[in-house]
Amino acid sequence: xxxxxxxxxxxxxxxxxxxxxxxxxxxxxxxxxxxxxxxxxxxxxxxxxxxxxxxxxxxxxxxxxxxxxxxxxxxxxxxxxxxxxxxxxxxxxxxxxxxxxxxxxxxxxxxxxxxxxxxxxxxxxxxxxxxxxxxxxxxxxxxxxxxxxxxxxxxxxxxxxxxxxxxxxxxxxxxxxxxxxxxxxxxxxxxxxxxxxxxxxxxxxxxx
Numbered sequence: 001x002x003x004x005x006x007x008x009x010x011x012x013x014x015x016x017x018x019x020x021x022x023x024x025x026x027x028x029x030x031x032x033x034x035x036x037x038x039x040x041x042x043x044x045x046x047x048x049x050x051x052x053x054x055x056x057x058x059x060x061x062x063x064x065x066x067x068x069x070x071x072x073x074x075x076x077x078x079x080x081x082x083x084x085x086x087x088x089x090x091x092x093x094x095x096x097x098x099x100x101x102x103x104x105x106x107x108x109x110x111x112x113x114x115x116x117x118x119x120x121x122x123x124x125x126x127x128x129x130x131x132x133x134x135x136x137x138x139x140x141x142x143x144x145x146x147x148x149x150x151x152x153x154x155x156x157x158x159x160x161x162x163x164x165x166x167x168x169x170x171x172x173x174x175x176x177x178x179x180x181x182x183x184x185x186x187x188x189x190x191x192x193x194x195x196x197x198x199x200x201x202x203x204x205x206x207x208x
Contacts, residue, residue: 002069003088004072007064007068008065008068010049011048011057011060014049015049015051025050028043028050029043029046029116030043030044030047030100030114031113031114031115032103032108033107033110036104044097044100045093045096047115047117048093048096048117048121049118050116051117052117060117060118060122067122067126070129071091071132072085072088078190087189090185091124091128091185094121095120095121095123095125096118096120096124096178097120098181099119099123099124099173099177100115100120102174102177103174106173117174119175120174120177120178122178123174123178123179124178124179124181126182127152127178127183127186128182130148130151130183131187131190131193131194132186132190132196133148134148134201135203135204138151147204149201155179159173160176163176
């Protein structure tokens with residue numbers, strides 16, 4: 001069983017349990033004000049295993065399922081199974097943590113702000129996949145399919161615009177930071193991926 005599947009099972013289990021247990025949801029959700037007040041830094045990671053509802057959970061876990069195995073396998077092939085898995089976890093779990101840093105800085109004095117979800121880690125994995133396989137198609141809602149490097153640019157632009165707009169109750173800054181973290185960290189870990197990235201793009205043809 002892949003680490004990706006294990007992460008999905010754990011996330012589904014914890015999210016489901018938290019929906020039935022308001023105390024766990026309250027203690028584990030990302031609340032910057034509480035982190036600052038009582039040093040509950042664990043919320044940076046526990047909040048990544050919580051989701052607001054079934055749709056939120058399904059979208060994140062399906063995305064992780066479709067992209068996680070490829071990234072996990074790539075790291076394992078390059079670094080060996082043990083180191084590869086550890087680096088893959090660094091991309092995913094690190095993405096969850098790092099994605100919330102700007103949110104913490106921005107909302108640490110706001111007692112009513114809450115955030116949850118694995119989107120930072122999922123975005124990190126997706127953009128690691130785009131680095132390694134930039135011309136592979138990514139399909140939005142199984143309808144619009146675009147190569148990863150094009151969709152990645154559109155995603156960054158959209159997340160930046162929506163973050164500035166701040167009107168839909170979604171933490172777009174976490175998506176943006178998670179995506180950049182996953183791409184940059186993977187590039188640092190696998191620097192040879194950069195020339196391969198540009199070579200694949202240069203050979204891509206829209207109707208090829």
